[in-house]
Amino acid sequence: MCHNHRMNHLTPFLILGACGMLGRATASLLGEKAxxxxxxxxxxxxPVAVAAALSRHRAATLINCAAATDVDRCQTDHAxxxxxxxxxxxxxxxxxAKRGIRMVHVSTDFVFDGTKRAPYTEEDEPAPLxxxxxxxxxxxxxxxxxxxEALVVRTSWVYGPxxxxxxxxxLKVLEWTRRPGPLRVAVxxxxxxxxxxxxxxxxxxxxxxxxxxxxxxxxxxxxxxxEFAREVLAAPRLTATDFAVEVxxxxxxxxxxxxxxxxxxxxxxxxxxxxxxTLPPWQDGVALYLAGLFREEDPAVDTWGExxxxxxxxxxxxxxxxxxxxxxxxxxx
Numbered sequence: 001m002c003h004n005h006r007m008n009h010l011t012p013f014l015i016l017g018a019c020g021m022l023g024r025a026t027a028s029l030l031g032e033k034a035x036x037x038x039x040x041x042x043x044x045x046x047p048v049a050v051a052a053a054l055s056r057h058r059a060a061t062l063i064n065c066a067a068a069t070d071v072d073r074c075q076t077d078h079a080x081x082x083x084x085x086x087x088x089x090x091x092x093x094x095x096x097a098k099r100g101i102r103m104v105h106v107s108t109d110f111v112f113d114g115t116k117r118a119p120y121t122e123e124d125e126p127a128p129l130x131x132x133x134x135x136x137x138x139x140x141x142x143x144x145x146x147x148x149e150a151l152v153v154r155t156s157w158v159y160g161p162x163x164x165x166x167x168x169x170x171l172k173v174l175e176w177t178r179r180p181g182p183l184r185v186a187v188x189x190x191x192x193x194x195x196x197x198x199x200x201x202x203x204x205x206x207x208x209x210x211x212x213x214x215x216x217x218x219x220x221x222x223x224x225x226x227e228f229a230r231e232v233l234a235a236p237r238l239t240a241t242d243f244a245v246e247v248x249x250x251x252x253x254x255x256x257x258x259x260x261x262x263x264x265x266x267x268x269x270x271x272x273x274x275x276x277x278t279l280p281p282w283q284d285g286v287a288l289y290l291a292g293l294f295r296e297e298d299p300a301v302d303t304w305g306e307x308x309x310x311x312x313x314x315x316x317x318x319x320x321x322x323x324x325x326x327x328x329x330x331x332x333x
Contacts, residue, residue, distance in 0.1 A: 014059035016044060016092070017066030021160040021168065022106060025200040026063055035059065039066065044088035050095045061102040061207060064092055067136070071110070074132035075259035085135035090142035097147045104203060109156035109191060109218070111137045114262025119192075119222060121268040122154075122214045129260040140214070149212045153203055156218040156267050157228075160196025160289060169193075169225070170232045170289060177233070177245045187226040187249035191265045192218035195285025205277045215272050219282030222266035226250075231283055235290045 017023040018036035027036040035057045042053050044066055054062070068074055068084025089105055096103040110133035111126040128134040143150050159168035176183055194217075202217045223231070226249050233247060252263060269278065279285075 012060050014054070014057050014062045016042065016062065016064045020065055020067075020069075021158055021162060021196040022199060023065035025160055025196040026065065026203070029197070029200050029204065045083050045091055047091050047095065050091050054095055054099055054101060059101065061104065062092065062096055063104040063106075063203065064089060065106055067106070068132075071130065071132040071261070072258040074135060075130050078131060078135075081131055081135040082138075085132070085139045086142060089139040090146065093143045093146040093150065096150075102207075103143065103147055103150040104207060105140070105143045105150060105152045106203075107140050107152055107154045108133065108136045109154060109265035109267055110262060111140070111154065112262055112265055114264040117264060119266040119268035120216070122216055122271055129262055132259060133262075144214070151203075151206060151211050152214045153206070154214070154216050154267065155194050155199055156192040156265055158194045158196055158199060159285075161292065169228060170286065170293075173229045173232045182246035182248045183229060183233075184248045184250040184254070185224075185226040185229045186252040186255065187224050189225045189252040189261065189263050190222055192221065192267050193223055193228050193282040193285065194219040194279065195282075195289055197288070198279045198285050202272070202277050202279050206272060206275065209275045209277060211272075211275060211277075216267040216269045217272050217277070217279065218267045218269060219279050219285050220269070221282045223282060225252075228282075228286075231286050232290065235287065 013026075013030050013034040015023055015026050015030070015034050015036040018027055018038045018041075023036065027034055037053065043049050044064075066084065066088060068081050070080075074081035074085075093103060093105075095101075109120070110130070111128050112120050112124065112133075113127040113129050115127075116124065126133075126137050128137055140152050140154075143152060157169065159170055162168055162171065173183070173185075198219065199217060206215060206217070226247065230247050233245065252261065272278065
């Protein structure tokens with residue numbers, strides 16, 4: 001359980017973006033060792049507010065999980081994208097550099113264009129397709145320029161217990177099964193599905209190992225959206241229920257969206273592995289996530305319980321469609 005963020009105290013870690021999937025997972029792992037702040041607690045683009053928060057909480061390490069993650073909104077609302085993904089990280093890096101605070105910044109596989117057909121390494125040249133990826137790349141650059149000893153972690157296709165304003169792919173798949181007809185999912189869009197609690201553990205292992213610079217960290221393996229959906233629906237609890245539906249392969253181009261997505265964004269995590277840090281196979285994360293969901297007997301419930309960070313309401317809700325997936329016979333989106 002997190003500390004009351006209004007108190008003045010010393011904790012080893014300060015987590016930003018506490019209501020998101022990764023922020024929640026990290027706060028849950030660290031418990032009393034961390035102070036977790038939400039967007040409502042701290043405007044990361046405000047230098048005065050950031051300085052006050054760092055002085056008040058006096059953490060040795062800041063983990064920035066806060067970001068503008070609505071890919072389609074980023075494509076058209078550049079102010080939204082820049083605030084969360086460029087200006088905010090830059091402001092945090094400047095403040096951490098002045099105070100000697102270690103910073104961990106989380107980035108994305110969307111910095112790549114998806115034209116490669118082998119997992120991307122840290123040495124591969126970024127070439128984002130859309131403004132979301134571009135803004136995240138600019139944020140990376142700002143952090144690394146201002147704070148060369150920062151740890152920047154790129155990840156891929158993150159899912160986990162959701163916050164009040166977010167969803168994830170497995171929840172969407174379960175929601176779509178309630179509609180008539182087979183489930184059509186993109187077979188030509190590939191990434192590395194990553195369970196948020198596994199990612200949080202890996203990031204903390206990198207911190208303990210003294211890692212600095214750029215690292216890729218994601219669920220082991222590579223999967224298409226179609227394979228991901230089939231793995232979700234293959235869970236024993238689901239196969240004999242209303243969730244047992246046909247999953248048909250489709251193409252990402254069948255589901256146009258305002259923002260382009262890379263068709264291939266699997267990550268090579270060999271650099272982290274050489275430090276002894278690896279995440280479990282992506283299928284293991286799916287199994288753990290579904291087990292947590294069905295402990296609550298509700299496929300759309302947040303299972304964090306008392307570990308929910310202060311200021312984050314347990315989340316329920318109906319997920320909405322995303323490019324690359326659609327339910328219904330003979331339909332394209």
